[in-house]
Amino acid sequence: MKKVDLLVIGGSAGGLLSATMVRKAYGEDLEITLIRETERVMVPCGIPYIYGTLRDLGKNVIPDALLTGANINLLIDRAVAIDREQKTVTTKGNEVIGYKKLIIATGSLPLIPTFIPGHDLDNIYPVMKNEEHLGKILRGLEQARDVAVIGGGFIGVEFAEQISRLEKNVTIVEAADSCLWQAFDKSYSDDIESRLRDKGITIMTGTRVKRIKGEQAVEALELEDGSSIPADMVILGLGVKPNSALARDCGLLVSDRGAVVVDQYMRTSDPDIFAVGDCAEKRCFFTGKNVPLLLASTAATEAKIAGSNAFHLRLIRANKGTISTFSAKIAGKTYAAAGLTETQARREGFCIMVGEFKTMDRHPATLPGAQEIYIKLIFSRCSGIILGAQISGGDSVGEMINILSLAIQKDTTATELNTFQAATHPLVSPSPIAYPINAAAMNALATNCKHLNEDLVI
C-alpha cells in the first residue's frame, strides 16, 4: 500500500489550492497526492462563458501546471471510501492510499427540482461542472431555439446572457421578485434586469414553474400564474448542495444542510481530516449562522486555511465566516457586492446608515471610455462598522468591490472609509475629490451628523 503525507480528494479550486498551500507552507519533503475524477478540470466560474464567448471547452481548463509545478502527484480516479481507522482511501480503480492528513474537497452537486412534474424530460440540463456534461449542453444548444432558464441567480443570469448571444429566444423564470436578489438590493437588480431585457431576454419574476411539459423532450414550461413558455431546452440554475456522501459514509459529522461540519481551522470531526469548499459547512461572517453560500473565492480562502493548518495550527481562528463577495459582468456592465444587502441587514436586525453616490470612473469625465459608477454602502449606525457594499459600473468595479471586501474583513468604519487614502489616475479611476468609497461613506455619515448638530452650537 502506498502511503502519502497528504492526500487531497477533489481537483477544483478547493482541492488544488489546498495541495499547493501545503507545499508552500511545509516545504519540498512531503509527499502529496491529489485524486480527481476527470482528465481535465473546468474553470468553475468560466463555465457560462463557454457558451457565448469561448465556444470551446478546451479554452476553459484549469492548467495542470499548477499541480505539476508544485510536485504534486495526480491520480485520475474516483475516491469511493475513506477508512478513518486505517487512515486509507480506496478508489474505484481499487487503489488503496494511506494518508497522514486528508483534505476533502468534493464540491457540490446541482439541485434538481424533483418536485416539478416533467423535470426528467430530455433536453433539461442542470449545470454540472464536468467537461462531458458541459459538452452535451454545447451540442444541445446547436439544436435549440427556445431556451428557458429556471432560476435567476448568477448561474441563471450568466447562462441566459451568453445563450442570448446565439440568437436564441431566452426566458428566465425566477420565483423571487428580482433576479440576483441574494446579492443585490432592488435598485441594482432592476438595472440588471433592464439590461438583460435590452438584449432580448424575457424575464419572469415572482412566479414558479408548475410543470414541465413534453413527450420525450421538453416542449414548454407551465407557470403557476397559468402562463406557458415554449422551450425546447431548459437550463436549471436553482443552486447547488454540498457533495458530502463520501464524508458522511465514513462517519464524519454532517450538518442538516448536508455540509461537512468544520471548525475555524477547517478540521472535520476527525482531527486528521479537513474539508474545504462547497462540501464544507459555511458560516456567515456577520452572524455566525450557517449559510448556504457556495463560492469559488470562499473555497480558495478555506483551502489556504486548511493547507496552512494541515500539520500544525498556524492560522489562528482563521475562518471567520463567508462575507459573500461577488462580481459579475452582465451585458457589458459590471455589478459587484460584498457583505449584506440593505434588505438582509434590516432583516437581521441591524440599525443601519446607508450612503450612496454616483460619479464617473475617469477624471475628467470627458476622457474616452468613462462610465458611471453607482455605489451603495451599508454601515452599522451604532458602531459605524461596514456591513455591506454594492457597486455597478465599468470593469474596474471588479476590483473596487474588493476594497470593500477587505474593509468588511477588517471591521472598517464609515469615518475610516470617508478619509481612506486611495490612489487615483485620470485614465483608470474616478477623481480623488469624488472617489466613490470616500463619498458614499461621507454621505452615510452626513445623515448622522444632522442628528449630532442638534445639540451643538457653532
Place this chain on the structure above:
Amino acid sequence: MKKVDLLVIGGSAGGLLSATMVRKAYGEDLEITLIRETERVMVPCGIPYIYGTLRDLGKNVIPDALLTGANINLLIDRAVAIDREQKTVTTKGNEVIGYKKLIIATGSLPLIPTFIPGHDLDNIYPVMKNEEHLGKILRGLEQARDVAVIGGGFIGVEFAEQISRLEKNVTIVEAADSCLWQAFDKSYSDDIESRLRDKGITIMTGTRVKRIKGEQAVEALELEDGSSIPADMVILGLGVKPNSALARDCGLLVSDRGAVVVDQYMRTSDPDIFAVGDCAEKRCFFTGKNVPLLLASTAATEAKIAGSNAFHLRLIRANKGTISTFSAKIAGKTYAAAGLTETQARREGFCIMVGEFKTMDRHPATLPGAQEIYIKLIFSRCSGIILGAQISGGDSVGEMINILSLAIQKDTTATELNTFQAATHPLVSPSPIAYPINAAAMNALATNCKHLNEDLVI
C-alpha cells in the same frame, strides 16, 4: 464687512472638498465662502492628458456644480492677507471677509531650477495648474519639434508620453538611475522605461542638465556627461513646493520645507485656521517623518479631516500620515504603488519579507482582453504587517492597488491577505485560485515557513 462661518482659500481638490465636507458635516445653516483666483479650475491629475488625449483645456475642468450644489458662495479673487487678530481675509479686489473658521488650501508651486544656467530662456515651461499657463504650453507645442522633459517623475513621464503622441521627438532627462524611482522598485521602472522607449521616447537616466543653451529661446540641453540634446521646448517636471506665503505672512508656523505645520486634525498653530493639501505639512504613515509627497488624493483625505473637524473635533487622530499611493497608465499599461518600495523599506531599516506573483487578469486566460498582472508585496517580517505594494497590468490595477492602500491603513498582515476573501469574475478579474494579492502574500509567507519547519516534525 461681510462675515461668514467658514472661509476657504483655494479652489482645487483640497479647498473644494473642505468646503463641501463642512456643509455635509454641519448642515445647511452655515454660511460658507470659497475664494479662488481663476474662473475655471483644472482637474490637476488630468493636466498631462490635455496635450495628447483631450486636446482642449475646456475638457479638463472641475465642474462648479460641486460648489453651487452645496450652496457655497464662490468669490473669484486673490487672498492677499490674513489678519488673525481681526479674523479677516483681505483680497486683491479689496474685499475684507470675516471668518469664524478659515481653511487654507493654497496648493503648491513648481520647482524652478534656478541653479541651471539658461533656465529662464523662452519656451521653457514649468507645469503650473492655471488654465492660462497651460494654454501657453498647448500653443507652444504646435511649434515645437524637439521636446525635452527635465525630471522623470509622474508629471515628466506623463507629459512625455502624451507629447510623444503628437509626433515630436521627446527626451526625458532624469538625475536618478530610474524614472519613477520614488514610487517603484527597479523591475517596474525598467518595464515602464522600456514601454516609453517603444513609443519612441529617449530616456537618459543617471545624468543631470548642466546648462540650457540658446539665444532668446531654448535650443539645446547640455548634460553633465558632456552630451547635448537638441530642444526647442522644455517641460520642467522637477517637483513642487508648498505655496505657503500667505500662511507665513500672517505668522503661522511653517516647516523648514516651507509647509504649513498642522496637527492630526489639520489645525495650524492658530486653532481657528486649518491647512490642507499641498501647502500643508505631510508626515509619513510608516515613520512619522516629514515627507515632501504632494498628491491630490492626500489633499482629499486632509480636506475631509479638516472639514469634519472645523467646528468640533469629530475625527479623532484622523491624520495618520500619507501612505503615498499612486497609479498611472503609461503607454497602455497601468502601474500602481502604495506604501514603501522594497528599497525604501530597507533604507528605513525594516526587516522585510517580499512576495511576488504573476498571473492573468481574466480567468480563463483565454478570454478576450486578458493581460498579465505582476504584483509585489512587502511585509514587516517580524509583525507580518504590510508595508508596501506595487502592481502592473491592465486597467483594473488602478483599483486593485486600493485594496492594498486600505490594507496598509488597517495594519493588515500577510496571513490576513493570504486568506482575504475577494470577489472574482471571469470577465473582470483573475482566478480565485490565483488571486494576486492572496498569492503574493502566500509567497511572502512561504519564505518564513521554511524557517519555521526546521524545528518541527511532521
